[in-house]
Amino acid sequence: MxxxxxxxxxxxxxxxxxxxxxxxxxxxxxxxxxxxxxxxxxxxxxxxxxxxxGFLPPHRERTGIPDQAEEGGVRRRSFLQGVLSAAHLLGPAGQDQLVAALAQARRYSDHSLAGHLRAALDAAARADGNTGPRQALPAAMEILAVVEHLACDASPSVRRELLAVGARAAEFTAWLHRDAGAPAHVTVFFHDRAVEWATVTGDGPMHAYVLLRKAQATDRHDALRMLDLAHAAAHGPWNLPPRAQAEALQQEARALALTGAPPDAVARTLDRAHQALDRAGEAEPASCTGPLCGGYTRDRLMAQSAISHREAGQPGRAVDLLQRHLADGTFAPRDRAFFTAHLSGALAAAGEPEQAAAIGMSALRLAAAPGFGQALGELRRTAAQLRSHARRPAVRELRQALTALTV
Structure with missing residues (x-):
């Protein structure tokens, strides 16, 4: 400022x-x-x-209690702070649109504003994939603030567009909070806001997608809730795009594994995920505002399938899939860190502590600086699995590195 x-x-x-x-x-x-x-x-x-x-001329008397106009001024000042910190993502044209919208929001009806906000949201998502949630979170929060502020006064058609962007931004913000280690109720708040706006705009597939993301955010020790959410996303009263359908079925398979379902039941659900992906058209670049799961690839499905096999007590199969697809596939730094951490855990479960620790250190080098929270959480889980091998040099190095990082 x-x-x-x-x-x-x-x-x-x-x-x-x-x-x-x-x-x-x-x-x-x-x-x-x-x-x-x-x-x-x-x-x-x-x-x-x-x-x-929010400034008041000197002749304006002040009572001890702020009146409605004064409170509105305080809210506007707070909002404008956010606009300043997010505006660089929008570019000069987007900044001009925001200024015009704030100055005359009641009469504003330019549909291009939603396009500027979508571009800013995609920029924040790219920042998350490369540099971590703490870098992207402020911008995502300010995009939400812009949506909420302008939607109050926009025309009905523009309001609908703004809330559609808002649903995407709220879901993304929930993810960022979760990956950054925020308390669970914070993630729940933003997921609920995403569901609300998806419902208001009549976007059934987005509603289902938020249920999928809620399933992915559910603790593995609450497997029944994870299964309920994933099943609802995959089989509810909406038509998910094939790639989103594939990811929802994959998540259902993981939840089945965590509930103790037989491995063949997990495998059948994964087969249905592959069938759904076979129906999809050409993959698109990963985007926070494009087609749901438009960038969901077979390499990603295979890596996630490996996690399901790990949860089903088949660590050897998980190791084989993860090694193959991490070597051949293209992943954002965050995703590579996450799947490498799972490979470390699968190796630990397969009775390979030295190799597990070495791979764990590789994952830690990818995840530590940007603060990829989900990858770090999996590494801590692996370190707990390796406790009985704590005297081995490689295992000791991994455990000490994680302890130092926590401190």
Missing amino acids: ASAYAAHAAALGEPGTIDVRQVRRWESVKPGWPNTGARKVLRAMFGLPLEQL
């Missing part, structure tokens, strides 16, 4: 800069009234009257 202010002031030929303390004062409940030069700069930055930014 201070840097943006300085740039606008220089462009306007106004002297002076502001520091962080001044920004915080303006963001407070009692922001004061800026001086003449600052008022000029702020109007140029936001394209809004200062009163709409």
Whole structure:
């Protein structure tokens, strides 16, 4: 904010800069009234009257209790902080659209706004796949804030588009919170918001997709709930695209394995997942806003199938599949870290502690810096499996590295 202010002031030929303390004062409940030069700069930055930014002229009396307009101003200031931090994802055209939308939201009916938000959401998803959830989470949260703010005043058709983007953003935000290690109720909150907006917009497949993601977020020790959610996603009253259907059936297979179903029942469900994928057209680049699971590939299905075999007590089969498809397949850094961590666990279950620890260190090097939480969780599970081999040098190295990372 201070840097943006300085740039606008220089462009306007106004002297002076502001520091962080001044920004915080303006963001407070009692922001004061800026001086003449600052008022000029702020109007140029936001394209809004200062009163709409929450500032009150000096002649306006204050009671001890904020009135409705004052509370609205505080909310707007908080929202605008978020817009500033997310706007770089939208590009110059998208930023102009946001300014116009905020200035006259009640009359705004430009459908291109949803397109700018979709582009920003896809950029955040790419950041997550490469650099981890903590890098992508602020932008995802601000996209949600933009949707929620503008949907209140948009025309019905634009509101519908905004809420459709919002459903995707809420589901993605739930994933980011989960991977970043947030408490379970935080993930549940954003999943519920995604379901709400998918239902409001009549998007049945998106509703099913959120159920799938909820199943994937369910703890493996709550296998019956995971099975209920995955089964509902795969067999509910909606037509999932074939790739999404394949992933839902794969998740159902994993849940069956965790409930103790016979391996042949798990294998039959995985066969149905492969049949669904066979019906799909050409795979598309992975996208947070494109066709559901449009980038779901056979390599990914095989790697996830290996996890089901591991859960079904067939670690040797899991090791074979994971080794083959990690060598040949193309995965984002986050996914490669996750599947490599599962390979480490499958090797541990197959009685190969030294190799498990070595592969575990490879996964740790992929997952530690970006903070890929699901991969790190699997590595901790593997370390627990290897406790009886703790004196082996490779196992000791892995356990010590995980302990140091936790500290």
